[in-house]
Amino acid sequence: MSNFVANLNNSPKGNAPSIGATPTFLENQNATRKPSVLLKILKILGGLLILFLVIGAIGGYFYWRNLQTTPQYSLALLVDAARRDDQAAVDKLVDTNAVVDDFMPQITGKAVELYGRGLAPATIQKVAQVAAPFLPAVKQRARAEVPVLIREKTRQFESIPFWAIAAGAEGYLDIINEGDRAFVRSQDPSRPLEVVLKRSGERWQVIGVKDEILARRIAERIGQDLITGAKNGNLKKAGEQFGVSNLEDVLKNADVFK
Numbered sequence: 001m002s003n004f005v006a007n008l009n010n011s012p013k014g015n016a017p018s019i020g021a022t023p024t025f026l027e028n029q030n031a032t033r034k035p036s037v038l039l040k041i042l043k044i045l046g047g048l049l050i051l052f053l054v055i056g057a058i059g060g061y062f063y064w065r066n067l068q069t070t071p072q073y074s075l076a077l078l079v080d081a082a083r084r085d086d087q088a089a090v091d092k093l094v095d096t097n098a099v100v101d102d103f104m105p106q107i108t109g110k111a112v113e114l115y116g117r118g119l120a121p122a123t124i125q126k127v128a129q130v131a132a133p134f135l136p137a138v139k140q141r142a143r144a145e146v147p148v149l150i151r152e153k154t155r156q157f158e159s160i161p162f163w164a165i166a167a168g169a170e171g172y173l174d175i176i177n178e179g180d181r182a183f184v185r186s187q188d189p190s191r192p193l194e195v196v197l198k199r200s201g202e203r204w205q206v207i208g209v210k211d212e213i214l215a216r217r218i219a220e221r222i223g224q225d226l227i228t229g230a231k232n233g234n235l236k237k238a239g240e241q242f243g244v245s246n247l248e249d250v251l252k253n254a255d256v257f258k
Contacts, residue, residue: 071182071197072169074204080162082154087147094150094206095198100142102196102208106215107138107222114216115223141218149214150206156191 067073074093081089157165169175173193176183182204186193196208 067166069202070166071175071177071184071204072173073166074197075169075173075184075195076162076165077203078150078206079154079157079160079165082151083158090147090150092205093203094146095200096143096146098198098205098207099146099209100139103142103146103211103215104135104139106210106212107142107218110212110216110219111223114219138218138222141221145214145218149209149211153193153195153209153211156193 078090078093081093172187172191174185174187180199182197182199184193184195184197194210195206197204198207
């Protein structure tokens with residue numbers, strides 16, 4: 001009886017089963033290398049983004065801190081305070097005494113323009129001496145007008161956001177710094193603004209405002225009061241309005257029109 005043995009291991013090469021075949025070493029390397037390279041790139045990009053954000057934040061902080069020491073930042077604070085009717089904040093940003101002192105020559109200049117036409121320079125100088133006793137009363141009138149003046153000058157910028165006034169002021173304002181003083185003028189004729197500021201610690205204070213319309217208005221009021229008093233023959237009453245009880249004697253002694 002013969003023995004029949006089947007050799008199951010000697011099956012033809014072309015028919016070898018492929019189920020459960022193990023990947024080669026190179027295939028393993030390629031499979032693991034791609035995700036690791038992509039991960040490294042993402043980490044580098046993420047690190048660069050964080051670095052740029054940190055640098056931007058530091059730069060923005062120092063820029064804003066520097067901006068807070070500029071005249072335009074104080075102007076932005078003034079506009080914002082006026083917009084909120086915060087008179088205490090306005091008073092810190094406006095030196096009213098200095099503004100009035102700066103405004104007086106504008107008033108007297110308009111008065112000469114209105115009432116001094118045709119007078120000789122020597123006569124105008126004598127009139128100025130006569131007007132000296134009126135100056136305290138004129139100052140009081142000018143002082144009463146300062147809050148209105150500041151309100152009018154800042155109202156035209158109320159529609160502009162605070163940050164835009166502070167950071168973008170140089171786009172619509174001419175700002176000239178001369179040491180502790182700054183001269184600011186509007187580039188837009190429809191928004192007239194001309195102010196002088198002085199450094200006060202870290203902030204700036206408004207110490208001068210140029211406004212021909214208001215100067216003319218005050219000069220006209222004063223002139224009309226005096227003219228009305230003279231026409232009515234009641235110079236005493238006109239003088240009392242300006243704190244000058246002996247107005248008639250002052251005018252006689254001045255000898256202006258002789």
